[in-house]
Amino acid sequence: MKKLFVVFLLLALVATLSLAKVKIQFWHAMGGWRIDFLAQQAEKFNATHPDIEVQVQYTGSYRDTLNKLIVSVQAGAAPHVVQVFDVGTQIMVDGGIAVPVGDLMANDPTFDLGKFLPQVLSYYRVNGKLYSMPFNSSNAILYYNKTIFKEAGLDPDKPPRTFEEFKEAARTITKYYQGNVVGFGFNLHSWFFEQLMAAQSAPMCDNNNGRTGRPTKAVFNNEAGLKIFEWLNDMKKEGTMIETKVEDWTGARNLFISQKAAMLLSSTSDVALMMNASKENGFEFGTAFLPTPADAPAGGAVIGGGSLWIIGGHPDKEIQAAWEFVKFMADTEQQIEWHKATGYFPVRKDAVEQLLFSGYYAQYPDHLTALMQLMLSEQNYNARGAIIGAYPEIRTAVEQNLEKMFGGELTPAEALKRAEEAATRAIKEYNEVY
């Protein structure tokens, strides 16, 4: 009889506990094997937080995720935590649907914002307020094939640092392999244009890159922009560059992995993938900072990737649970694991310290490249990168005009001018409703 009573009590306890569990939804855009990785992280969180249950869902690409979020918000079925890409930041702020994490931090004495990298925080701060929690942060770096460099008679420990050196290296390689290998594989993505602009400390739009007020026009038709367009156009004409179709990350990676292209600009989030792929395909690769024109002023690296947003309209208890989860994902241990598994750099100082002291970077220096590029960045509005609501459309404008330039329809100067005009139109149209 006693035994039965104990069993009954235990059952009751379990029942109440499971009933009391706060359930929160987490939507993310990290495809492939990263789906499992994030599911495991959420399970770890569930295990250490018995009163919260996080349900993870992969919701397609960044764009798909944002579209699903928009629909779900209008239908009143929004998730609690959602990952949104860098250029979605202004749209999210304007949408007014998020609970700014800055507010939640202020009410949480256990949380220390000082532990986070100031460069990352300053990118995600809008009007002085932190709306979302930095999670997967990246910037663009140069990948180069050391094996090919050696064979073509170039110094594998001296990656090109300037546009001029870069063009020369591409020429040497293409000539050496008689066109079977080209110097540069270009992923036709406006993100690289934006990164190369910041690297020269040049602005994308007015009002200090949108940091001191809503931008009213695009201003990237300047000397720095023209240098980038001309640099790409020269290599295309010389036949030392192959471009992919628009925003074709996989296609660009394959050019590099199959050793058809000796150099590639890509996100640091590819480092782990490239380490495996280069081993499988029997070549050595190195990473370096983005090249810039020799006479360009010092600039910096723009934060790319995504951040975690907490969506409002849920009961307080659920928002608090969501905050716990977001805190967990940005915590030291998770950030280190995420960094090692992908190449996105940690957004925390203590994570960087731990990695440094454990000798990790001595073993895997390519994991350090993007982080160093960020640390050595100038801290100004132009190097920090622009924040524009109409960014997705601006990207298409840049990409379409680059394609027209590669097709020989437009000169670099014309292409740049048209891209800027289209971007300004997009900004004005976006501003109409605000």
Place this chain on the structure above:
Amino acid sequence: MLPLLHAGGVSMRKLYPYLLLIPTFVIIIMFIYYPAGSALKLSLYKTSPFGNRTIYVGLRNFRQLFEDPEYLYAVRFTLIYVSVSVAITIFMSFIIAYMLTRGVPGTRIYRTFLFAPYAVSPAIAGTLWTFLLNPVVGHVNYFFAKLFGIQVAWLTSKPYAFYALIFATVWKMLPFDMIFYIASIQDVSLDIIEASTLDGANTMTRVWRIIFPLVSPITFYLVIMNIVTTMFSSFAIVDVMTSGGPGGYTTNMIYKLYLDAFTFQKRGPAAAESMIMFAIMLVVTIIYFSFAERKVHYQ
């Protein structure tokens, strides 16, 4: 008949069919008429991405579209894309169907192989052709390089991106038309064929003067179906193969609509574009029902 309905008498019997139709109507209204109505409403507004700000702009979305050179280009491109791919598909499917009804040994095997692309989803078809047409590691360029020593950037240069798109579209649409043609060619009475042979008609005359006119109702049906397919379902193939590039060169109306709605978050203009496509299809349908029904030769 249910006893309950008997009790109601004539009026209940009259209501009965409507009762049975209710579920269908509920679904049609929920998923077709209501969304179409909201699209019409949306086309008169400018909306912020999350819908928290809207301003009524009347017909300005439409006016802006007709002043937008990019949109006008997309309309022109759609016209060319639709007419070229439909014409090629109709012609080729008829020829192939005719050959397959000649009793060649192994007809069934050919038919199965030729029908296979229809079972492939447009997105998969696009991916498949993207692999084959890859400028660096694709099979098509491998053969071109071996045979003619040339390498073509099929998906990223003019005018090859257009050719590639047409090729993939025809490849995908052909089997559907072919099956219809096979069935209708087999339906053509043997007496007519025999009579024409006796009258001394050669194969060309027989095919184009007798069989082709006799299957014209099917041709009209297929033309309409193909126009609908190439207008609306070409999104996946365009997205996967060229993403509308290079430089917007292969951006057709449906892809432009997708870009505006789901990439640029401009719901108002996108809704206006869907209204324009609706109007075009309305015209096509009216032509079909008034013109085709009268002029087409029915057996």
